[in-house]
Amino acid sequence: MRQLILGCLMALLLLAALPQAVPCAQPTADLPAHAALDLAVLRAAYPGAVQGLERNPAGQLELVLTTGQRLMYDDGRTESATADSRHADDPHANDAKKDLTAPDLRTMMAQAYPLGPVDEASANPKPGFDPGRARVQGLFTALYGATEAQVRKNCTPVHFDTHTLPFSTRFGAAQALERVWRRIEPLLPQHPEFLPVLRPLGETLAWRVIAGTQRLSMHSFGIALDVNPDLPYWRWEKHPETIPARCRAFPPELLAAFEAEGFIWGGKWASFDLMHFEYRPELVLKARILAGELPQP
Ligand SMILES: [Zn+2]
Structure with a gap:
């Protein structure tokens, strides 16, 4: 019985010692898969810098840094500019240009960098395929x-x-x-x-x-x-x-x-x-x- 009371006391003390829960950004489970992946790699690559993704009043996803600074993750412009504008004659070419000057984080991370030895594809990237070059x-x-x-x-x-x-x-x-x-x-x-x-x-x-x-x-x-x-x-x-x-x-x-x-x-x-x-x-x-x-x- 004494051991049980001591155990309960210890548990209460431990609970009291836990830090207050950090106010949480939107739970990862509610995020689109691409956003959850981008958030996970940003957190892993830049430990301690990233708090999470949150929707602003306009419904756009923003990356919240641990400093409180907010950066646009998805400004709502279509993905066209990232994935489909690799051809100079593409109607979204102007979007692609905008993506270089003022990309959101989703665009910054959208083109997959081709790791590994140079092959036929990576030696001949299509126009506009510049993974990593559009930066926030x-x-x-x-x-x-x-x-x-x-x-x-x-x-x-x-x-x-x-x-x-x-x-x-x-x-x-x-x-x-x-x-x-x-x-x-x-x-x-x-x-x-x-x-x-x-x-x-x-x-x-x-x-x-x-x-x-x-x-x-x-x-x-x-x-x-x-x-x-x-x-x-x-x-x-x-x-x-x-x-x-x-x-x-x-x-x-x-x-x-x-x-x-x-x-x-x-x-x-x-x-x-x-x-x-x-x-x-x-x-x-x-x-x-x-x-x-x-x-x-
Ligand atoms: Zn250089």
Whole structure:
């Protein structure tokens, strides 16, 4: 009997010690499947940053960050702009353009990044297929810093080849870049073909807009690395017809080292940028789940 009373007392004490329930965003069970998946990968990729998805008074889904900041998840424009506007003659081409300048999060995550070695399909992406290139800037300023000073404060030097480069410590980015180099370094003696890709090395952190746009480059947040800046970029490439072959010639071991650590490669975009890698763990995780390599978190 005494043990029973003691047990009850302990249970009451434990209940009293539990923290108050955090006010909850819309339960995941009520979300459309695509939204539940996007929420799950955002939470897993950016631990502690995401509270949940909630409907605003207009019925649109918004992502609520733990800071209270709200970002549009689905502004109600159709998916057309993401999935169907890969052809230049598509009537939704203007929507696709809007999606680059002011995408919602659903659009940002809609095109599945094609993980793995370059194949016929990824060497020849359809126009408008640029997975990861439409970005919700407010998410990245919230995650990594809203000013150059804030971003710099979050950066640490990372050893990469013969350089020490500033990279964000937030959400494992700097550690991921360190691991990329640890994967590449032991392969170098056997792979002289890596050198013209890696040297001279481009930049990581640079607070600047993307050429020809008002949008901040991912370099602004200390989460992107350009390898040799002489590699082709769509805006000034004079022989775009050579790009599929150059993508196929890109050392697969280098690509695999980056993708294994949560980076995406601009060489897989229709608007190609073969020097550019950026840390996008949410897109890489989503790609692995969609490929059946990982269960949904
Ligand atoms: Zn770049």
